[in-house]
Amino acid sequence: MHLAYFSPLPPARTGIADYSAELLPHLATHVDLTLFHPEPEQVAAALRQQFSIQPYSHFQANRPQYTLPLYQMGNSTHHTGLYRMALRYPGAVVLHDLVLHHFIEAITQGQGDEAGYARAMGYALGREPGWLRHYWQLRHQPDRYSVASLNQILVDRSLLIFTHSQYGQHQLLAQGCRRPIKIIPQPMVSYEAPSQRAILNWPDTAVVFAALGQVTRAKQVGMALRQFARLYADFPQARFLLIGEIMGYEAGLQEELAALMVEGAVLVTGYVPDLAQFAGWIAAADVILNLRHPTMGETSATALRGMAQRKPLIVFNHGWYHELPDAAALKIPPLDEEALYQAMRSLAQSPEMRQTMGGAAAYHIQRYHHPSQVAEQLTTHLHEWLINHSPTQPFTN
């Protein structure tokens, strides 16, 4: 099998680029691979040495050489080119985000293409009577993202859909997906990196809570900091790390920290450019908070990275997070501040609990998320699909 592999690739600032970098060496042991990228010369040198990387135009001219295309699709403009290829040349799609609304909005309305946005909304809502009025009322409402996922055109054209969770599969079936859907876990490897804790100059007894990845309002960092401030009053050894880029509310964050009077106990790292360094920051933490709300059905790579490094999690009990093992994650009702405080308090008080949950987290990652297993599962599903759609019986004699 020769796959045409379309994905953002390092050094692009997206988790899906890291995902591909981790998966590709394992996938290459099962299938032949050619990677496609809008600007192959921009891809990290390590990948360029390992794989053939071609521009999209090469695929258009040589389509019959490849068994089928495989697209890694997410909800950001890093996927603009490959989305257009996926619509034109259907293939297997790994749907990292169920909701593509922000992406579609950015490439249509964001570029002045109102008609393109209306078309995507019409495609999603058009089965409902009076949809046009619904669209007109909805088009500037904040809840439009959850009402219309805008993945429908891509899903309808694709040959096979991969999702990372049962939640994703249920959502796709609920919206009437007619294509085969397979669940494959997100691959995750554990980086053994030296902890950055020493450079923090925090006491050895410090209990460090951390929020990972891009810091946006949807990560509920404000809520986490409020409850951290309560905890800090009782546990002066508690600390908080914000590991990642602050997206869009730097000033607001500084104000929140000052108002809560926890500036001395909180450190913001800013964007961390490479995975080894990122792993070093995770190693410095004792508990990972991953409080995304609302959830758009995404799988959190940063939560999995924390688990791979034996860190217990605190998450909201919804979406994909609900499927995490209870032994590794404290799941609290979404936006329940008191429940968050109690969860933080119980983990701060008990090193044994942190150790047991961390062990369960690492076991779960080793058991279900190793990239070699994921690559094997992906290849098996693709083979099955090919056999089911074979034009003739394979020539065996």
Added chain:
Amino acid sequence: MDELKQKWAVQERPFVSQMPVFGQLIVAIRTAWNNMSTRWYVLPLLQQQNEVNRLLVQQLQEQQQMVELQQSLLIAQSREQSDLIHDLGVMQVQLHQLQQQITELTARLEKVSSEQ
């Protein structure tokens, strides 16, 4: 459109007065004067305006239905287009598989020919 459907008809409004004691008298005088001087003139205008309003609302409703119908047709076409592109994708994969089988068969034939 719902608001328009409720408000298209312009209606006569009775005179009212908030003035204590003399209010009823003022209303009666104004009503009598209106009946005598302007009502016979304004009422046909009101009826004509209402007819225009009714027709406009009806036209707007029809236009909206036509736009929704056209949009529905476009969406149906988009869905059919998606299904056709999907089917074309399946056929592309099958074409690749057939090409591989032909290549394999050709190689076998060449091998058999060379052995003979």
